[in-house]
Amino acid sequence: MSPMNESTSVELRLLRHPGVAAAFAAAVAAVIGCSGGSPNHAEKAKGNAQEKTEPADSDPMKGMPGMSTPGAPGKGAVGVEVTLTAAQIRHGRVTWQPVTMGTAAAAVTVPGQIVPNEDRTARLGAPARGRVATVRLRPGDRVARNQVLVTLQSPEAGAAQSELAKARAELASRRAEAAYAKSARDRAERLLALKAIPRQEYERAVADDELARSAVVQAEAELTRASTSAEQLGAAASGSGEIALRAPLAGVVLARTAVPGTVVEAGTPLAVVTDPTTLWLTVNAPEALAGAFRAGTTLGFTVPAYGGETFVAKVEAVGVGLDPGTRTLPVRATIDNRTGRLKPEMLATVMAAGGAQLAAAMMPDDAVQMYKGKTVVFLAQPQPDGGARFIAREVEVGSRTSGRVAVTGGLNAGDVAVITGAFAVKAELEKAAAPKMEM
Numbered sequence: 001m002s003p004m005n006e007s008t009s010v011e012l013r014l015l016r017h018p019g020v021a022a023a024f025a026a027a028v029a030a031v032i033g034c035s036g037g038s039p040n041h042a043e044k045a046k047g048n049a050q051e052k053t054e055p056a057d058s059d060p061m062k063g064m065p066g067m068s069t070p071g072a073p074g075k076g077a078v079g080v081e082v083t084l085t086a087a088q089i090r091h092g093r094v095t096w097q098p099v100t101m102g103t104a105a106a107a108v109t110v111p112g113q114i115v116p117n118e119d120r121t122a123r124l125g126a127p128a129r130g131r132v133a134t135v136r137l138r139p140g141d142r143v144a145r146n147q148v149l150v151t152l153q154s155p156e157a158g159a160a161q162s163e164l165a166k167a168r169a170e171l172a173s174r175r176a177e178a179a180y181a182k183s184a185r186d187r188a189e190r191l192l193a194l195k196a197i198p199r200q201e202y203e204r205a206v207a208d209d210e211l212a213r214s215a216v217v218q219a220e221a222e223l224t225r226a227s228t229s230a231e232q233l234g235a236a237a238s239g240s241g242e243i244a245l246r247a248p249l250a251g252v253v254l255a256r257t258a259v260p261g262t263v264v265e266a267g268t269p270l271a272v273v274t275d276p277t278t279l280w281l282t283v284n285a286p287e288a289l290a291g292a293f294r295a296g297t298t299l300g301f302t303v304p305a306y307g308g309e310t311f312v313a314k315v316e317a318v319g320v321g322l323d324p325g326t327r328t329l330p331v332r333a334t335i336d337n338r339t340g341r342l343k344p345e346m347l348a349t350v351m352a353a354g355g356a357q358l359a360a361a362m363m364p365d366d367a368v369q370m371y372k373g374k375t376v377v378f379l380a381q382p383q384p385d386g387g388a389r390f391i392a393r394e395v396e397v398g399s400r401t402s403g404r405v406a407v408t409g410g411l412n413a414g415d416v417a418v419i420t421g422a423f424a425v426k427a428e429l430e431k432a433a434a435p436k437m438e439m
Contacts, residue, residue, distance in 0.1 A: 082432045084425070086386030092424025096380040096388075099415040104360035104398050104406030108292060112283040112301060112350040114335065114342055120275035122248045126264045127233045130154030130243060135258045143247045143273060150245040150258045150270050158241030160230045167226040171219035174212070181205075181212035251275040254344065279335040279342055281313040283350050284328035292352040293318050293331045300397070300405075301348040307373045310351075310397070311335065311342065312365075351398075360398055360406040367419050368397060368405050369426045377411060378418040378425045390418065390425045 084094065130152035137149045188205035191197040233243050251273045258270040281301060285293055293299075295318050300310045313333035322329055335342060369376055376392040383389065395410030411417065418425055 081389055081391045082425070082429045083383075083389045084387055084428060088424075088428070089386070089388060089421075092421045092428075094380075094388075094418060094421030094424055096382075096416050096418045099361045099411050099413055099417050101359050101361055101411075101413045104358060104362065104408065108289055108352055110283055110285055110289060110350050110352070112281050112348040114303070114344060114346040114348055115280050115282055116254060116272075116274040116276075116344045117278045117280050117334070120249065120251070120278060121254070122251075122273045123269060124149065124245050124271045124273070126152060126266055126268045126270060127243060127245075128152075128154045128156035128266050129264070130157065131263050132258050132260050132270075133242065135256070135260050137253045137256055137271060139253050139256055141253045143251065143253060145247060145250045147247045148244050149247055149253075149273075152243040152245070152264070153241055154233070154243050155241065157230075157233045157243045160226070160233050161241065164223075164226040164230045167219070167223040171216070171223050174215040174219040178209075178212035178216045181209040185209040245270065247273050249273065249275060274344070276340060276344075277336075277338050279337045279344060281333040281335055281348060281350065283331040283333070284323070284326060285331055285352075287322055287327050287329070289352070290322070290329045293329065297352075298403075299333050300351040302351075303342065303346045303348050305343075305346065306341070307370075309370045310368075310375070358398065358406075358408045360408045361411045361413075361417075362404050363407050363417070364419055365403050365405055367417065367422050368395070368407065369422050371426055371429065377407060378422055378429075380416045380418055382416070390429065392426075392429060393417075 084092070088094075131154075133151045133153050135150055136147075137143060143149065185205040185208070188197060188202040192199060192202040252275075253271060254274045255272040256270070257268075258264075264270070281299065283293070283299075293315060295315050297315050299313050299315060301313060302310055313335045315331060315333045317332045319330040363377065367377060369378070371392050374394050375397055377395050378390045379393050381389040381391070393410055393415075395407045398406035398408040
């Protein structure tokens with residue numbers, strides 16, 4: 001290798017070293033400064049490079065008056081707005097009016113639980129000791145009234161059937177004896193009129209007839225007792241000692257504990273059948289809120305399964321006194337569950353009017369809707385052609401009573417809000433917000 005090449009190789013290795021490279025850069029900068037170059041030239045160049053690397057704003061309307069950027073809706077607004085034509089408004093029966101403010105009690109929340117309606121629930125147990133023969137139900141099955149659910153083989157049922165058969169035979173025998181005694185009395189009466197028999201024989205025939213009639217009454221009573229016992233055991237229609245447990249109402253099997261082949265004692269629970277179209281909402285209200293619950297009023301409640309959706313229940317019974325152990329007031333409300341969405345044993349958060357008086361707008365229940373998991377009211381902006389533009393406004397609600405709900409937050413006096421047909425507006429709003437399918 002030549003001396004020049006050797007020197008160049010050494011210089012390159014030195015420049016690769018971080019310390020040497022930094023010193024070299026400083027020396028070059030000093031030379032440039034001495035040569036009359038601008039001292040801020042490097043900083044300006046660096047700034048220009050940074051400006052070039054920043055992305056340009058892709059929104060051509062950003063900053064224009066009256067234009068809002070996506071993701072920054074107005075205060076209280078939810079989602080997108082929708083415009084309905086005059087024909088759509090008439091078809092959906094949409095009406096609106098200015099909001100007027102009043103006062104209403106603030107809503108308080110207490111925990112509650114959904115349970116089966118005990119007035120429409122049957123808990124079937126073994127009427128006598130026996131062995132479970134067949135089980136014809138599973139939890140969740142729908143059953144009809146009088147459908148056989150469980151059958152048992154029971155010695156007590158066999159004895160009840162035997163007593164029933166004996167009572168029927170005894171009654172037939174007593175009725176035959178009574179018929180003979182009646183005919184003997186009639187014959188003795190005719191003979192006495194002809195003076196063909198002494199009066200003593202006629203009186204004996206009368207006594208025999210009365211005795212036979214008493215025996216018939218006694219046999220009928222015994223038959224009634226035996227028949228009732230057999231019916232209570234569910235064994236009246238069988239002669240083999242079998243007990244058939246039938247559904248006393250149409251509904252759904254809530255629970256089943258009967259297992260074929262097992263021996264059960266009298267009173268052992270076997271199955272639970274309930275009519276789920278109505279349920280009970282039970283609340284244990286603290287003493288301080290006892291005055292917030294009155295029979296006949298409507299409660300709003302939510303369950304975790306359906307997010308912020310609000311359901312209603314009508315208060316049917318309020319306890320006459322507090323529970324001495326918990327110092328709470330038992331309250332029971334009835335839920336219309338014909339849709340079948342709510343299930344027994346769900347936990348609920350119950351809202352009732354019991355707080356301080358607040359400024360509120362009283363709106364029809366249907367005017368308040370759930371949209372994107374939020375409670376909203378639709379504001380209307382009428383247009384000259386008869387149509388209108390609608391915007392969802394998130395609101396806070398308080399107490400509910402007589403089909404109306406107190407909106408305690410989100411509305412101001414003079415706001416034009418939809419009072420009927422809000423569901424039709426919600427449907428159009430959801431349709432407008434749905435992604436369009438590309439063909």
